[in-house]
Amino acid sequence: MASAFDSQSFQALLDTVERYVKNRLMPLEELVEEKNAVPEDIVAEMREMGLFGLGIPQEYEGLELDIEQEMQVQMLFSQTSQAFRLVFWPNVGIGSKGIVLAGTPEQKQRYLPKLASGEYRAAFCLTEPEAGSDAASLKTTAVRDGDHYVLNGTKRFITNALHADIFTVMARTDKSKPGADGISAFIVERSTPGLHIGKQEKKMGQRGSAICDVILENVRVPADAIIGGAQNEGKGFRIAMQVLDSGRASVAASAVGLARRIIDEAARYALQRKQFGQPIANFQLIQAMLADSEAEYLAGLALALRAGQALQQGEDARTLAASAKYFCSEMVGRVADRAVQIFGGSGYVAEYPVERLYRDARAMRIYEGTSQVLQLVIAKTMLKRYE
Numbered sequence: 001m002a003s004a005f006d007s008q009s010f011q012a013l014l015d016t017v018e019r020y021v022k023n024r025l026m027p028l029e030e031l032v033e034e035k036n037a038v039p040e041d042i043v044a045e046m047r048e049m050g051l052f053g054l055g056i057p058q059e060y061e062g063l064e065l066d067i068e069q070e071m072q073v074q075m076l077f078s079q080t081s082q083a084f085r086l087v088f089w090p091n092v093g094i095g096s097k098g099i100v101l102a103g104t105p106e107q108k109q110r111y112l113p114k115l116a117s118g119e120y121r122a123a124f125c126l127t128e129p130e131a132g133s134d135a136a137s138l139k140t141t142a143v144r145d146g147d148h149y150v151l152n153g154t155k156r157f158i159t160n161a162l163h164a165d166i167f168t169v170m171a172r173t174d175k176s177k178p179g180a181d182g183i184s185a186f187i188v189e190r191s192t193p194g195l196h197i198g199k200q201e202k203k204m205g206q207r208g209s210a211i212c213d214v215i216l217e218n219v220r221v222p223a224d225a226i227i228g229g230a231q232n233e234g235k236g237f238r239i240a241m242q243v244l245d246s247g248r249a250s251v252a253a254s255a256v257g258l259a260r261r262i263i264d265e266a267a268r269y270a271l272q273r274k275q276f277g278q279p280i281a282n283f284q285l286i287q288a289m290l291a292d293s294e295a296e297y298l299a300g301l302a303l304a305l306r307a308g309q310a311l312q313q314g315e316d317a318r319t320l321a322a323s324a325k326y327f328c329s330e331m332v333g334r335v336a337d338r339a340v341q342i343f344g345g346s347g348y349v350a351e352y353p354v355e356r357l358y359r360d361a362r363a364m365r366i367y368e369g370t371s372q373v374l375q376l377v378i379a380k381t382m383l384k385r386y387e
C-alpha cells in the first residue's frame with residue numbers, strides 16, 4: 001500500500017506528533033502511572049487527530065500511512081509512557097491488519113471505517129493459558145452449527161480487552177488437525193452473548209494499559225465472521241503470523257523510540273550530576289555506557305526501518321521482522337539498564353522517569369514473540385538457505 005502522504009505533509013504530521021508527545025503526553029506520565037489509566041480527554045484527542053486510522057486505507061477513512069511512516073510515528077509515541085500508544089495502536093496494528101490483509105470487502109466496509117475513526121477499538125486474541133509461544137497448539141474451539149460457529153475457550157493477556165469493541169479470535173475449527181492447519185481467525189463483536197472480560201492483571205510496567213483474559217462461553221458468530229470468509233477456514237494461523245510480522249516490526253519501532261527517550265534522560269542527567277567535583281559525563285566509564293547505548297540505538301533504528309521497508313515492499317519479512325524485534329527489544333533492555341546505572345541510586349527510585357521506563361521496556365522482550373521464539377524463527381529461515 002503506497003502512502004497517501006507526500007514527504008512534506010508527512011513531516012508536518014511528525015512535527016505535530018512530536019509536539020503532542022512532548023508538551024501534552026510527557027507531563028501526564030506520572031498521572032497515568034498513578035491512576036493506571038489514560039485520561040478520557042486524551043483518548044478523545046487521539047480520535048480527533050486521526051491516530052486510530054494511521055495505517056488504514058483512505059478508502060476506509062484512514063490516513064493510509066505506509067509501514068515505514070507508521071513506524072516513524074510509533075517511534076515518537078514510544079518516547080513517552082507506552083500506555084498512550086497502546087490506546088490507538090491496536091487499531092493501527094494487530095487489531096486491524098488481519099482485516100486489511102485478508103478481510104472480505106464486506107468486512108472491510110463494516111469494520112475499517114469505525115476502527116479508523118476510533119469509534120471501535122480492537123484487540124487480537126491468540127495467546128491462551130496453555131498456548132503462549134506454542135501458539136499453534138491453541139485450544140479455543142469453533143464448532144460449526146448451521147450458519148454459525150460456536151466458540152469456547154479462554155484467551156490470556158489480551159491488550160485492550162477492557163475497551164475493545166471487536167476481537168480477532170484465533171480458534172480451532174478442525175479438531176482433527178491439532179496444529180496450525182486447524183485454526184481459523186474470527187471477528188467477534190463485544191456485544192455477542194457469552195463473551196466476558198476477566199480481571200485486569202497487575203503488571204510490572206506499562207501501567208495505564210490493561211491486559212485481561214477474554215472468556216468465550218458458547219459465543220455464536222455467523223459463519224461469515226471468519227476473516228476472509230469461508231474460504232479462509234483453516235488459514236487463521238497463517239493470517240495471525242502475517243499480522244505478527246508487522247506487529248514485530250512495530251514493537252521494534254517502539255523499542256527504538258523508547259531507547260531514544262531513555263538515552264536522552266541519561267545524557268542530560270550525566271551532564272548535570274556532579275561527583276568528584278565535575279559532571280559525571282566527563283568520566284570515560286560513563287561515556288562508554290552512553291556511547292554503547294547510542295551505537296546500539298542507531299543499529300536498532302536502521303534494522304527496524306529495514307524490516308518496515310521489506311514489509312512495505314510485500315517481501316516475506318518474517319526473518320527481518322523477527323530480527324528487528326529481537327535485536328531492538330534486547331537493545332532497549334540494555335539501554336534502560338545502563339541508564340539506571342548512570343543515575344545510580346536515583347535510577348532505582350521512582351522520583352526519576354528511568355525507573356518507570358526500565359519497567360516499561362521489560363515487556364518488549366516478551367510480547368508479540370519472546371526473544372527465544374524469535375531466535376527460532378530467525379534460525380529456521382536462515383538454515384533453509386544452507387540446506
Ligand code: COS
Pocket residue numbers: 124126127132133134135136179180237238241242244245318367368369370373377
Ligand atoms: N507468514 C506466513 N505464514 C507463516 C508465517 C508468517 N510469518 N509463519 C509461519 N507461517 C506458516 C508456515 O509457513 C506454516 O505453513 P506451511 O506448513 O504451509 O509451510 C504454518 O504457518 C505453520 O508454521 P510453523 O510450522 O512455523 O508453526 P509452528 O507451530 O512451528 O510455530 C512459531 C511457529 C513458534 C514461530 C509460532 O507459533 C510463533 O510465532 N509463536 C509465538 C506466538 C507469539 O508471538 N505470541 C505472542 C502473542 S500475540 S500478541
